[in-house]
Amino acid sequence: MRNLGFRLLGLSDPEQVKAGMHTLTxxxxxxxxxxxxxxxxxxxxxxxxxxxxxxxxxxxxxxxEPSRHPSAAYFLGVMSQNGQGVRADPREAARWFEIAAERGSPDATFLLANAYRAGAGVPKDDKKALALYEKAGELEHAPALQTLAMAYLHGELGLEPDDAEYRRYMMEAEHALQHRPVPP
Incomplete structure (x- = not known):
């Protein structure tokens, strides 16, 4: 049924799109x-x-969300972060990102790392941010790999500047961009 709904959504006729939404519903x-x-x-x-x-x-x-699907928690985190449908709440966003990260979402892991780096909804913690960026990087998350590269270039997140590590992470980021997984 879901596949039929997707096929109907891909058509240009508004009535068929409505039928696709009905089928998906x-x-x-x-x-x-x-x-x-x-x-x-x-x-x-x-x-x-x-x-x-x-x-x-x-x-x-x-x-x-009760199905434990990481995308559900990820999008609830994004909506909480951006104030979409609810009041913006960085603490609630971080909570949802943590749930999605625990379920394997590299995008949520990256956003949770950003929250720890900035102290947005969680205590500022560069060590925790670094660990989360590395975890997202292991999942070939290109922005996390780029963040790690820049941290090595500029000596951020408690790291010493290291040109070799900067280049290694940039190469990994370029590779990850070519093999970008399906978005959340």
Missing amino acids: RAAEQGDIEAEIALGRIYLAGIPAVPKDVKRARGHFLRA
Whole structure:
């Protein structure tokens, strides 16, 4: 059912797009977590024939979250961070990012590292940020690898400047950009 919904969404006729949304909604109502997350993403961004609706998006992510799918927690974190459908709350964003990171989301791991680096919603902790950037880097997250490269270049996050490490991380980042995984 979900695949039919996706096919209909890809068509240009607004009536077929509405039929695709209806099909995805039915799939989600029958427990299809991927359909629930897809609906959340669609409402979060909006598409032609389907206006942006952050409250609906949040509802879909909240319904998907008990499944322990990392994307649900990741998007709830992004929405909490940006004040989409809720008041912006860096502490709540960090909590959701931590849940998604524990479930294997490299994007959430990177955003949680940024939070520790800045002290946004969590105590400022360069050592914890470094460990999280390294964890995201192991998952081939290009921005995390670039952040590590710059930290070695400029001697940040408690690291000593190291040109060889800077070059190594930049090469890994370039490689990761060529093999970018599916976004959350």
